[in-house]
Amino acid sequence: MNLQAVLTIYKAEMRRFFRTYQQSLIAPVISTSLYFVVFGTAIGGRIDQVEGVPYGAFIVPGLIMLSVMTQSIQNGSVGIYFPKFQGTIYEILSAPVTFIEVVAGYVGAAATKALAIGTIILITATFFVDFQILHPISMVAFLLMTCVCFALLGFIIGIWAQNFDQLSMIPVLVITPLVFLGGSFYSANMLPPFWEGVTRLNPVFYLISGFRWSFFGYADVPVGVSLIAIAIFTAVCLSVIWWIFRSGWRLRD
Amino acid sequence: MAPQTSPIVQVQGLTKTYSGGFTALDNLDFDAREGEILALLGPNGAGKTTLISTICGITRPTSGSVTVGGYDIRRDFRRARSMIGLVPQELVVEPFTKVKDTVAFSRGMFGKAPDPAHVEKVLKQLSLWDKRDNQVRELSGGMKRRVLIAKALAHEPRVLFLDEPTAGVDVELRKGMWDVVRELREQGVTVILTTHYIEEAEEMADRISVISAGRILLTEDKAALMRRMGHKELRIELSEPIAALPPALEGRGIELSEDGHSLIYSYDSSAERTGITRLLSALAEAGLVMSDLSTHQSSLEEIFVSLVHGPDDDNEREAAQ
Numbered sequence: 001m002n003l004q005a006v007l008t009i010y011k012a013e014m015r016r017f018f019r020t021y022q023q024s025l026i027a028p029v030i031s032t033s034l035y036f037v038v039f040g041t042a043i044g045g046r047i048d049q050v051e052g053v054p055y056g057a058f059i060v061p062g063l064i065m066l067s068v069m070t071q072s073i074q075n076g077s078v079g080i081y082f083p084k085f086q087g088t089i090y091e092i093l094s095a096p097v098t099f100i101e102v103v104a105g106y107v108g109a110a111a112t113k114a115l116a117i118g119t120i121i122l123i124t125a126t127f128f129v130d131f132q133i134l135h136p137i138s139m140v141a142f143l144l145m146t147c148v149c150f151a152l153l154g155f156i157i158g159i160w161a162q163n164f165d166q167l168s169m170i171p172v173l174v175i176t177p178l179v180f181l182g183g184s185f186y187s188a189n190m191l192p193p194f195w196e197g198v199t200r201l202n203p204v205f206y207l208i209s210g211f212r213w214s215f216f217g218y219a220d221v222p223v224g225v226s227l228i229a230i231a232i233f234t235a236v237c238l239s240v241i242w243w244i245f246r247s248g249w250r251l252r253d
Numbered sequence: 254m255a256p257q258t259s260p261i262v263q264v265q266g267l268t269k270t271y272s273g274g275f276t277a278l279d280n281l282d283f284d285a286r287e288g289e290i291l292a293l294l295g296p297n298g299a300g301k302t303t304l305i306s307t308i309c310g311i312t313r314p315t316s317g318s319v320t321v322g323g324y325d326i327r328r329d330f331r332r333a334r335s336m337i338g339l340v341p342q343e344l345v346v347e348p349f350t351k352v353k354d355t356v357a358f359s360r361g362m363f364g365k366a367p368d369p370a371h372v373e374k375v376l377k378q379l380s381l382w383d384k385r386d387n388q389v390r391e392l393s394g395g396m397k398r399r400v401l402i403a404k405a406l407a408h409e410p411r412v413l414f415l416d417e418p419t420a421g422v423d424v425e426l427r428k429g430m431w432d433v434v435r436e437l438r439e440q441g442v443t444v445i446l447t448t449h450y451i452e453e454a455e456e457m458a459d460r461i462s463v464i465s466a467g468r469i470l471l472t473e474d475k476a477a478l479m480r481r482m483g484h485k486e487l488r489i490e491l492s493e494p495i496a497a498l499p500p501a502l503e504g505r506g507i508e509l510s511e512d513g514h515s516l517i518y519s520y521d522s523s524a525e526r527t528g529i530t531r532l533l534s535a536l537a538e539a540g541l542v543m544s545d546l547s548t549h550q551s552s553l554e555e556i557f558v559s560l561v562h563g564p565d566d567d568n569e570r571e572a573a574q
Contacts, residue, residue: 002331008361012350019349087345091404094309094339095362096331253271253312 005097009105010112013079017113024075024113025120028067032121035063036128039185050187051218057131061212062184064125068118068143069150069179069204073171075110076154081161084251093252099245103155103238110151111144118143131215138223139214145230146207152237159241159250178204183212188220203229260284261336261412261443262308267317269303269467277303279467280317285412290434290444292454292475294557295464301447302342304464305414309339321412335363338410342417342447344397348390352381352400355389356407363408375403379433395426402433413437415446419453431457451554461553465561479553487529489516489536490545499539505532516541 017024040056047055083089092102125131133139154171161167182204188196199205200221210226213219219226244251264283270276277300285291295301306312308319310326310333319326324333347355356372376382379399384392389400398418405413415434419427427450434444434457448454454461455475462472471478494513505528508517516536520527536543 002364004364004366005362008358011361012354012358015354016349082347086347087341087343088347090309090311090339090341090345091359091362093311094334094337096334096364097362248313253306 002095002097002101005095006101006105006108009092009102010109013075013106013109014112017075017109025117028071028117029120029124032063032067033124033128035059035066036125040129050190051216053131053216053218054129056129058187058212058216059185060122060125060129060131061215062208064118064121064143065146065204065208065211066179066184067121068114068146069175069207070171071117072110072114072147072150073154073157073175075113076107076151077158077161077167077171078154079106079110080155080158081167084158089251099242102245103152103241107148107151107155110154111147114147114151115143118147133215134217135214139211142207142211142214142226142230145234146211149230149234149237152234152241156237156240156244159244162250175204178202179208181205183208183220203233206230259287261287261322262445263318263320264304264308265318267304267307267319268315269300269307269312270315277467278307278314278317281464281467281469283462283469283472285443285445286460287411287443288438288441289459290438290446290457291460291462291472292458293445293447293462293464294451294454295447296561299464299561300467301464302416303467305339305416305445305447309337309414310334331364335408336411338405338408338413340398340401340405340413340415340418342420344394344401346389346397346400346404349388351386351388352376352392352403353385355400356403359404360407365408371409372407375406378406378436379403380429395422398422398426398430399433402430406437410442412443412445415444417447417449419448419450427453451557455553463557463560470560475553478556479550484519484550485521486549487518487520487532488547488549489518489543490514490547491516492542492544495541499541501535501539502532505535507532 036056036059039059044055044059049055050058083092153175157167157170161169181199182202183199188199188205188209191199206221206226206229209220210223210230213223213226243249262283262285264281267278267281267283268276269278279300281300281304283304293301293304303312307314308321308326310330314327319333321333322336324336326333350358353372353376356375357367357369360368360372373382373385376385379402381396381399381403384396389397392400402415402418418434419430422430431453434446438444446453446457458475460472461475461478463470473481491514495509496513498507498509498516502516506519509515510517518529518532520529
């Protein structure tokens with residue numbers, strides 16, 4: 001195992017994160033704060049409790065997940081896309097590293113950044129609403145697993161993308177709608193039966209449900225199902241990345 | 254000249270066919286000896302970059318085998334790649350990274366622990382030490398090229414591939430880079446360079462490989478190649494022009510120039526007898542008076558053109574001139 005290479009990629013990516021802290025850190029905190037102001041305080045004040053939880057607090061897990069998923073994908077995709085775009089990917093391809101080491105470096109850094117942003121948003125939320133975390137260890141575990149599996153998805157998008165349009169297409173056109181329709185701002189029980197059924201087809205719904213359970217002890221689906229969903233998602237992403245490195249798709253001629 | 258040693262890079266029957274069907278390397282055999290400077294010459298599209306990319310692991314071979322230091326690039330890729338440093342053709346460096354950080358990054362990618370002393374040595378060797386805290390984007394093209402060399406040397410490779418290292422570099426910098434390459438050879442690094450500048454190969458290489466249409470046409474010691482394929486010409490200027498060759502000079506391989514002012518004699522400079530002494534005696538016997546004489550040897554460029562395009566093209570080229 002070339003741990004030095006993993007560490008090298010990780011450190012370089014983290015340096016880039018801190019070099020662009022305005023875009024990396026401040027922007028997501030501001031946009032999430034606006035969600036709290038608009039949905040939590042302004043609109044939330046007029047909505048009854050959801051499943052026994054005040055609406056402002058109910059949306060906290062969903063908002064954290066929204067940011068964490070978006071940031072994981074963005075950091076995971078940009079990390080590998082930029083070397084491709086700049087041509088510096090030759091260094092990765094000609095180095096004595098396996099795909100596991102490359103993925104560990106890039107995805108590890110992307111997940112760390114998303115985790116940092118998720119933590120900051122969690123702290124920010126405490127300024128707007130009162131809430132408690134019933135299962136803190138589970139909450140951290142869910143957060144970590146979500147960061148890793150969405151950073152893996154981002155990594156795949158970064159390899160697939162051949163221009164900046166494609167780089168932003170999947171997050172904007174696919175991921176954001178899935179997150180919004182995955183129960184970030186509502187419980188599936190609030191929907192008519194047909195749409196509740198549709199929601200259950202959305203993989204993100206299971207992640208948000210599990211994460212919300214770690215806060216309030218309430219979930220739309222059993223926690224075990226959420227864990228299985230994350231495990232399947234991670235396994236699928238890892239398999240795709242393994243195939244990409246094995247076949248050289250969009251990396252090696 | 255580099256000592257005769259066993260190959261450190263050995264390529265056998267290498268074929269690379271791209272997905273579009275284009276065969277860039279066609280059952281190619283190639284080797285590089287330890288500690289030599291080998292120039293890989295070839296026209297555009299000959300397969301130079303594909304060959305380097307395949308050896309370095311960037312391009313996947315269709316068939317054939319490649320070993321570096323005895324290690325197969327696929328089965329034992331970690332050991333094989335650890336020995337290789339690559340300077341690509343394009344100026345591709347992360348623009349917002351500091352010079353010392355990008356060099357340290359390259360070292361880390363090859364599994365080597367951070368060694369600021371080595372990074373400092375490499376940067377000083379390439380006259381980049383003063384720029385160590387600058388972002389790469391602030392450097393000139395020539396400096397960026399040297400940063401790429403520094404990155405390739407960061408992990409102390411035994412084989413260095415330089416793909417068009419002096420493309421777009423001014424004459425002064427180019428000569429500076431030649432000095433760096435020679436220093437590396439003295440340190441025992443095998444240098445394989447591709448170049449469009451024939452004089453670069455002529456100036457630096459111990460051996461020359463000529464590649465065309467995905468095949469190596471020859472690999473030979475530069476001096477031997479120039480002796481074997483290079484013609485030498487003796488040009489004798491006459492004080493008075495003549496209309497035709499005197500009978501005493503006929504049948505000796507001498508040509509008379511169109512204006513009748515010069516005699517041109519082609520010979521093999523490595524032969525035991527060049528025939529020059531007898532020619533000069535015959536000239537005196539014929540009563541011709543010389544005003545000047547000069548010699549001209551084929552350049553590597555002429556040899557290269559003749560190898561790649563054949564002697565007919567060579568003649569056409571001369572006729573065109």
